[in-house]
Amino acid sequence: MKFKYVIVDDEPLARKLISSHASKIEGLEFYGECTNAIEASNLLRNKKVDLIFLDIQMPEIDGLKFISTLKNPPGIIITTAHRDFGPEAFELDVIDYLLKPIRFERLLKSVNKFFDKRADSASKIVSSPEEEIFIYVRAERKMHRISVNEILFIESLDEYVKVHLKNKLMITRENISVLEQKLPPERFVRIHRSFLVSIKSITAIASDGVEIAGKILPFGRAFRQSALAGLKVKT
Numbered sequence: 001m002k003f004k005y006v007i008v009d010d011e012p013l014a015r016k017l018i019s020s021h022a023s024k025i026e027g028l029e030f031y032g033e034c035t036n037a038i039e040a041s042n043l044l045r046n047k048k049v050d051l052i053f054l055d056i057q058m059p060e061i062d063g064l065k066f067i068s069t070l071k072n073p074p075g076i077i078i079t080t081a082h083r084d085f086g087p088e089a090f091e092l093d094v095i096d097y098l099l100k101p102i103r104f105e106r107l108l109k110s111v112n113k114f115f116d117k118r119a120d121s122a123s124k125i126v127s128s129p130e131e132e133i134f135i136y137v138r139a140e141r142k143m144h145r146i147s148v149n150e151i152l153f154i155e156s157l158d159e160y161v162k163v164h165l166k167n168k169l170m171i172t173r174e175n176i177s178v179l180e181q182k183l184p185p186e187r188f189v190r191i192h193r194s195f196l197v198s199i200k201s202i203t204a205i206a207s208d209g210v211e212i213a214g215k216i217l218p219f220g221r222a223f224r225q226s227a228l229a230g231l232k233v234k235t
Contacts, residue, residue, distance in 0.1 A: 002029035003050035003118070008040040008066075009033075009079065010058045014100060018053050018079060021107045027136060027143040028111065037066035049074045051114055056080040056089075067092045075114045077107075108141060115143055119182065135182045137163060139172040146170070148187060153197040153212050154179055164213070189230035192220035205231060 005028055007015045015033050022028050031049055034040040036058050043049070054076050056063040064085060067073060078089050081100040089097050095117060096110035115136055133148040146165070155162040156176035163170040163179075172179075180188070180196050190196050195217045197210060204211040209218040210231075219227055 002027055003114070004029050004031035004048070005051040005053065006031050006040065006043060006049050007033040007053045008035075008037065008058070008063070009053070009055035010035045011055070014055065014079065017102060018107070021102065021104045022053070022111070024104065025108060025111050025142060027115065027145060037061035037063065037069075040066065041069065044070070044074075050118075051075040051077065051111075053077050053079050054094075056082060056085050064088055064092060067094070075117065077110045077114065105141075112138060112143065133184060135179075137170065137172050137179070138174055139163075139170050144170065148183060148198075151183075151188075151198050152201045153195060153217060156194040156196075189227050191223050191227040192218060193223070194220075199231065202231070 005022060007018050007022075009015050009018070019030060019033070022030065028051070031047065032043055034043060038060055040052070040054075052074055054063045054066070056078060057080065061069075063078065063080070067076060076092075076094045078085075078094050078097045079100060079102060080098070083099060086097050095114050098106055098110060119136075134145050135148060136143045137146055138144075146163070150165045150167070152164045152166060154176055155164065159173070161172050161174060161176050161179065163172060176194070176196055180190060183196070187199055188196055189199055191210060197212060197217060201212045202210045203213075205228075206216075209216050211217075
């Protein structure tokens, strides 16, 4: 699943820069661009859009007035050369307020806020018709779409987290507790402060830990009882 975005800006160079930045972010799909709010309004009547990169000062209707005309607005990230409209923009519940010229790192941070906001309303879990479940994980300046079925276990270290997949290893700076909230609790169990494991990937359970892919992962003292209960193992 990808989130469809449009760019609404009367400056061709601004549209080109935003499109270039957004094309590097996994999980986004370009869906069109408009030079003013009237074009954008017509587009939204005919297409479902998830995210708008919106300039403020444009011909006919400015960006903030345009937002107020929308009954069920998609996510909106303001892109402007003017600092003064920030308070008014945030009163309209925009995701972020970016000042031109926009750096990639800054736009990525805003898009991650958008992903997080969608996660709050949908638990960041997306089901396909085949009931396969996915989550989004930040790594290497991208949002990676990962099938829950591919996760063996998640390991927390001092400054980063390792997501052990069936065929590769992914390293992220997301907190293990944040990742735990994204995952279906009936499929994953926390066995240790540093380990979150896929229940179906466990090949053996002992009194001191579990075995996954040939590795022994220990129970933490504070997690043992709840982990065994989650695994439906009697003590």
